[in-house]
Amino acid sequence: MDISFINNFRKINDEDDRLVTVTLLIDIISNLLNDRNNARNHTLPANYIQETFQKYSAAMDCLLTVGFKQVSDDYVFDQTISNEQLQELVKLLENELDSTSIDHSKQINSTNIDLGIIDDEKTKHQLISFNNLHISSQFNNLIPFVAKLERVRSYEDINLRRYIRSSIIPLEDFNRKISNRKSQIDIDKRDLLLLELLRWFKEEFFTWFDRPKCDRCNILMDFFQYIQPTREEREQGDAQKVELYKCSTCLSQYRFPRFNAPLKLLETRQGRCGEAANLFTCLSRSLSFESRYIYDTTDHVWTEVYSENQHRWLHCDACENLCDSPLIYEKGWRKNLLFCIAFAKDHIEDVTWKYVTNFKQTIQRRNINEKIFAKTISRVNEKLQSQLNQQEKNKIISNRIEDIVSMLNEEKLTKESELHGRQSGSLGWKLARGETDQQDDITNGFIYFINNEECDKEQFHRFHNINIQCPSTSFDQYAQISCQLQLGDEQLIDIPQNSNSSFEYIVDQTKHSLSNLRIQFKAILTSSNDNNDDNAWQKAQLFRQSIEQISNNDHSHFLRIIATIIKRTF
Secondary structure (H helix, E strand, O other), rough: OOHHHHHHHHHOOEEEEEEEEHHHHHHHHHHHHHOOOOOOHHHHEEEHHHOOOOOOOOHHHHHHOOOEEEEEEEEEEOOOEEEEEEHHHHHHHOOOOOHHHHHHHHHHHHHHOOOOOOOOOOHHHOOOOOOOOOOHHHHHHHHHHHHHHHHHHHHOOOHHHHHHHHHOOOOOHHHHHOOOHHHOOOOOOOHHHHHHHHHHHHHHHHOOOOOOOOOOOOEEEEEEEOOOOOOOHHHHHHHOOOEEEOOOOOEEEEEOOOOOOEEEEEOOEEOOHHHHHEEEEEEEHHHHOEEEEEEEOEEEEEEEEEOOOEEEEEEEEOOOOOOOOOOOHHOOOOEEEEOEEOOOOEEEOOHHHHOOOOHHHHHHHOOOOHHHHHHHHHHHHHHHHOOOHHHHHHHHHHHHHHHHHHHHHHOOOHHHHHHHOOOOOHHHHHHOOOOOOOOOOOOOHHHHHHHHHHOOOEEEEEEEEEEEEOOOEEOOEEEEEEEEEEEEEOOEEEEOOOOOOOOEEOOOOOOOOOOOOOOOEEEEEEEOOOOOOOOHHHHEEEEEOOOOOOOOOOOOOOOOOEEEEOOOOO
């Protein structure tokens, strides 16, 4: 057995890379030793090898010594090496971990244990073929069952999950932050881990892709057309299509492949909701969370994560850094949801009822045979669970019963976090999809956040009017509430309060464009004390709210600035 490759590991300058590479090789060989007959351990995807090991000759030589040879798109174990030789290789690799590395490896293991992260041995089941699911064309055209089942199955690669924990997610930082928060609030540690993963994903890890900027002209490029992916993009990144963008000035082009393979997305770390949900679900599985990929037929996807502490599935939207706000799509984004289907490694489920306030009305709009649809899902689940033991099946049934009880008993109360429009994506993109804030009583208007970036894109021409809803109450004739508005550097404009307790100003369209317009306003409360009233200061109030139970539609504590704008015509 040729072991000359061992010395080459010492030529890897980056100590972290060396540690990760050696540790992953030990994991691969240990899997063979622990379960040599399991076909799952005999195959390593070529793109995983290329991304993880190919840059180091020592790692590739080690894999060849073990007996992994490239066959088409995979590296396959030829089983010629004995268990004794595999054990010898493990010892040699462990010796390459110096005392510092060993201590670091122990620290990683300690962190994993502290955060409740363990490798799920249930991943050792034989792979189930999805070719004969017998799903009718009506449902298959509506929901891509096979593609989504294959996607969630890719998250079960034990080597991929270990790679994510050792090289992608900063678990030690997570653990420190969670320990500090745990001392301040009474929330389960695993639930805190989920919240920290959501925050980190949104704020530090993933980048939203809107439109590329031309390197030559420094302007945003325009979408041109969809084109076919290259062989490399298809094989290494599982790209099904590529978006082609073109610069309107110099006509240069930019390709944006819509990758689906988790390993490739760990490299690119950018995209839109499809890439975000795909990657976040994979990351959550690597932390031993039971996770489901939620497919919405009205063009959105997100994740559900099971909380062992709360005994329920939690809605998680990685694009928005939102947890447990399932009604946001209906209430905040104003979507008319029809089908929200959960895809897990061992079951699928229609969870639309969680995301709508009136499921009966939604069913009436779906225009399908609900009994046949339910039977189809049941048949698929039978196949997915055919290799599970009774304990595993009972766990799925128990979770399902909890869901049904929740559906029957839960009162759908809208939370404040569910009233907001979509935050991710550009303003123009959100307007085109109709996923901004609720329109309230404003006709043909949108509620949105104005920022410099949106103004610079010059997608909109001018304001039509500005409506400021600042809920207020006055208690005698001496108390008044008024508003002053300033547009740009102009003088303050006094705006009287109208009958709806709001302030409205019609913008002079000849003066004010949308670009670089700064808007300021002041709400002014005045009350006379001519009658020596010691309580005069209380007679004019903003955001007064009853101490009695309020309805879900009560907005007395909300401040809203609503601008109606006219779209530029090109």
